[in-house]
Amino acid sequence: MAYEAKTDWLPDDPINEDDVNRWEKGIEEAHKGLAAHKNDMNNPHKVTKEQLDLGNVDNVQQAAKKDFDLHNQDQERHVTNEERAKWNGAQLSKMTKDDGSILINIGQGYDFHSVAIGQKKTFTFYMSSDAINAPPQAVRGIYLCSSSTSGEAMAMAADGGFWRKSLVNGTWSDWIKYETEEGSIERLAVHTDNKDIHVTKSDKDKWNAAQLSKITNDVGGVSFAVNEGEDMLQAIINRGRSMGTFYANGKAVNSPSTASTRGFYQMTSQSSDGKGSYGWVYAMDYRNNVFTNYWDGNTVGWQGWKKIETETASQEKADKALSDAKAFVQENFTNQKLTVLTGTNAIQDARTSGESYPLGLTLMDIGQGNTTGYPLRYGIVKNEKYNNSRFTQYFYGTGNESGTYIDSTGVWVRHWWSGSGWTPWEKISGFAHTNVGTTGKQLLIKGEQQKVRFNRKIKDSHNAFDVTNNRFICPNSGMFLVNAGLYIENVQRYANYEMEIYLNGKIYKNIAHYRNSPANPSDTTQFNVGVYGAATVPANAGDYIEIYLYVGYDGDVQRYITDNSGWYNYFDITEMGGRNYPRF
Known part of the structure; x- marks a missing residue:
């Protein structure tokens, strides 16, 4: 029964035994309630952090000081400075992504070598078979980087194939495939089952009945x-x-x-x-x-x-056959129809009638300085006369390739017709050819037709080009192919260039023409112009050939022939035929 307090006491009210017992019982109940309250750790008064001025304190359990001191002294759980030096120099880059998947995909068109060297670290990868420097099947693997010039790649294909590739001193090896035990067993089985490469008992039976004879005896001698x-x-x-x-x-x-x-x-x-x-x-x-x-x-x-026959025996027979042939000719033929005409018998005048020559084959020497109508002033003449209507004469120039005789070589032919006399000489070998270039820049005078100063000989077979007059002098009568080219300094203005071949000081043919009228004229925009052309020129011995150029342009900027070499500025002449045929 709960304590009931008496609150209506009067000064003269008596205190009896029941009052004292009631007081003792109330004190006892108060002590019990105080003890229960003291042991209640669940905050019976609902006191808050803010009421105690602890609003910034986290709601976590706090350790006792002795536990904290024990933890503070635990060196296995704490990091030292020495350990931080070690860890700062350790692996910091990722070999895989955060979810554990491979780090790099190397697909079509990407070069595995470039990726591996460029990463400068160890990494995992997936690589398709159409990547550059990939194995012939898609693989997943790891690249172990030692340095920019050394490393090792290992990769596995879906079928279990294992591949390896090395970078040593900057040089890559090929992909090497390592076979699994199952693959080796399977390949061995395929090899074992291949009847085409193994010997069977039936094969041996055939061979036992095959060629058994010896081409020598057992010691290597004849059979x-x-x-x-x-x-x-x-x-x-x-x-x-x-x-x-x-x-x-x-x-x-x-x-x-x-x-x-x-x-x-x-x-x-x-x-x-x-x-x-x-x-x-x-x-x-x-x-x-x-x-x-x-x-x-x-x-x-x-x-x-x-x-x-041996080579020696064959040569002996050939020598004997030649000796016998010479003896036969000397015995059965005379020199009556093959005669060297000398002295008064030699016909020195080329104008002499063909009927005056003896029959057969005759040779004559044409002395120095002959001007009677032979192609050159000296040489050898061979006459092949069957009769007065069948007569051919050859002239052989006997000069050499040096000194003043450089133009005294070649062969000419003419025929005698009893009704019309000698045909003109026609050259059949030893044709002249010349290649000439320019030196330095040459000023082109506006509005004039001027001769191009070709003055640098590159090749001149008959010494026929005169560099002082810039002209080719024809050493013989004939047909000549003329090629010429000029490379001209020019600006973006109206320009007109015409290149002509001149024969004996007169225009013969226009072989090249360049004309340009730009829509946006400019004296500062420079570009070079090539003028090139060719033509055939019939000429007689002593005629001369030159190249002229007409120059027309607007403005005051002067034009020049460039100083380029012979593949830009050239004057080429080639003798094509040995006779200047008449016009009709």
Whole structure:
């Protein structure tokens, strides 16, 4: 029963035993309630952090000081400065993504070598088979980087194939595939089952019945010998279908030589009597003579021994044949129709009638300084006269390729017709050719037709180009092919360039023409112009050929022929034919 307080006491109210017991019981209940309240740790008064001025304190359990001191002294759980030096130099880059997947995808068109060197670290990768420097199948793997010039790649394909590739001193190896145990067993099984590469018992049975004959005996000597009186060729036939070597005594029947021989033979097919049907034999005696023979058992039999000549023997026969031919000519032919005409018999005047020449073949020397109508002033003439209507004359220039005789070579021909006389000389060899260039820049005068100063000889077969007058002087009458080219400094203004061939100081042909009128004229915009052309020119000996250029342009900027070499500025002349045919 709960304590009930008396609150209406009067000064003269008596205190009895029940009052004292009630007071003791109330004190006892108060002590019990205080003890219960003291032991209640669940905040019975609902006191808050803010009421205690602890609003900034986190709601976490606080350790006791002794526990905190114990933790503070635990060196296994704490990081030291020494450990931080170690860790700062350790692996900091990722080998995989945060979710553990591979770090780099190397697809089509990407180069594995470039990716590996460029990463400068170890990484995992996926690589498709169409990437550059990839193995022939898609793989996943890891690249272990040692340095920018060293590393190792290892990769695995979906079928279990393992690949490896190395970078050593900046040089990549090929991808090397390592076989699994299962793959090796499977490949061995395929090899074992391949009947095409293994020998079977049936194969051995065939071979045991195949070619067993020896082409030599066991010590390496000939397979058989033919002694004196024995038939050498019949002994070979009797061996049937076989091949071998032999020795034959010089006195053996049907031997190719009186000296002993050694040789080689082969017989094919086999007749019903077991003998060879076709074959051949090669034999050599100790005198170094070589012989061959052929056997046709169905028709002619042995065709007979044929001796094969050595180079020395063939040359001896050729020399003897030449000696015999010379002796035959000297014995059966005279020099009556092949005569060197000298003295008064030599015809020095080229205008002499063809009927005055003797019949047959005659030679004449044309002396120095002849001006009677021969192609050159000296040389040799050959006359081939069958009769007065069949007469051909050749002139051979006998100069050399040096000094003043450089233009005295070549061959000309003409014919004699009894009704019309001599035809003109026509050159048939020794044609002239010249290649000339320019030196330095050449000023082009506006509005004038001016000769181009070609003055640098590159090649001149007959010394026919005069660099002082910039002209080619024709050494002979004939047809000449002329090529010319000029490279001109120019600006973006109206320009007109015409290049002509001049013959003997007069225009012969216009071979090139350049004209340009730009929409946006400019004196500062520069560009070069090439003018090139070619034509054939018929000319007589002594005629001269030159190149002229007409120059027209707007403005005051001067034009020049550039100082380029001979592949830009050139004057080429080639003698094409040996006669300047007349005009009709």
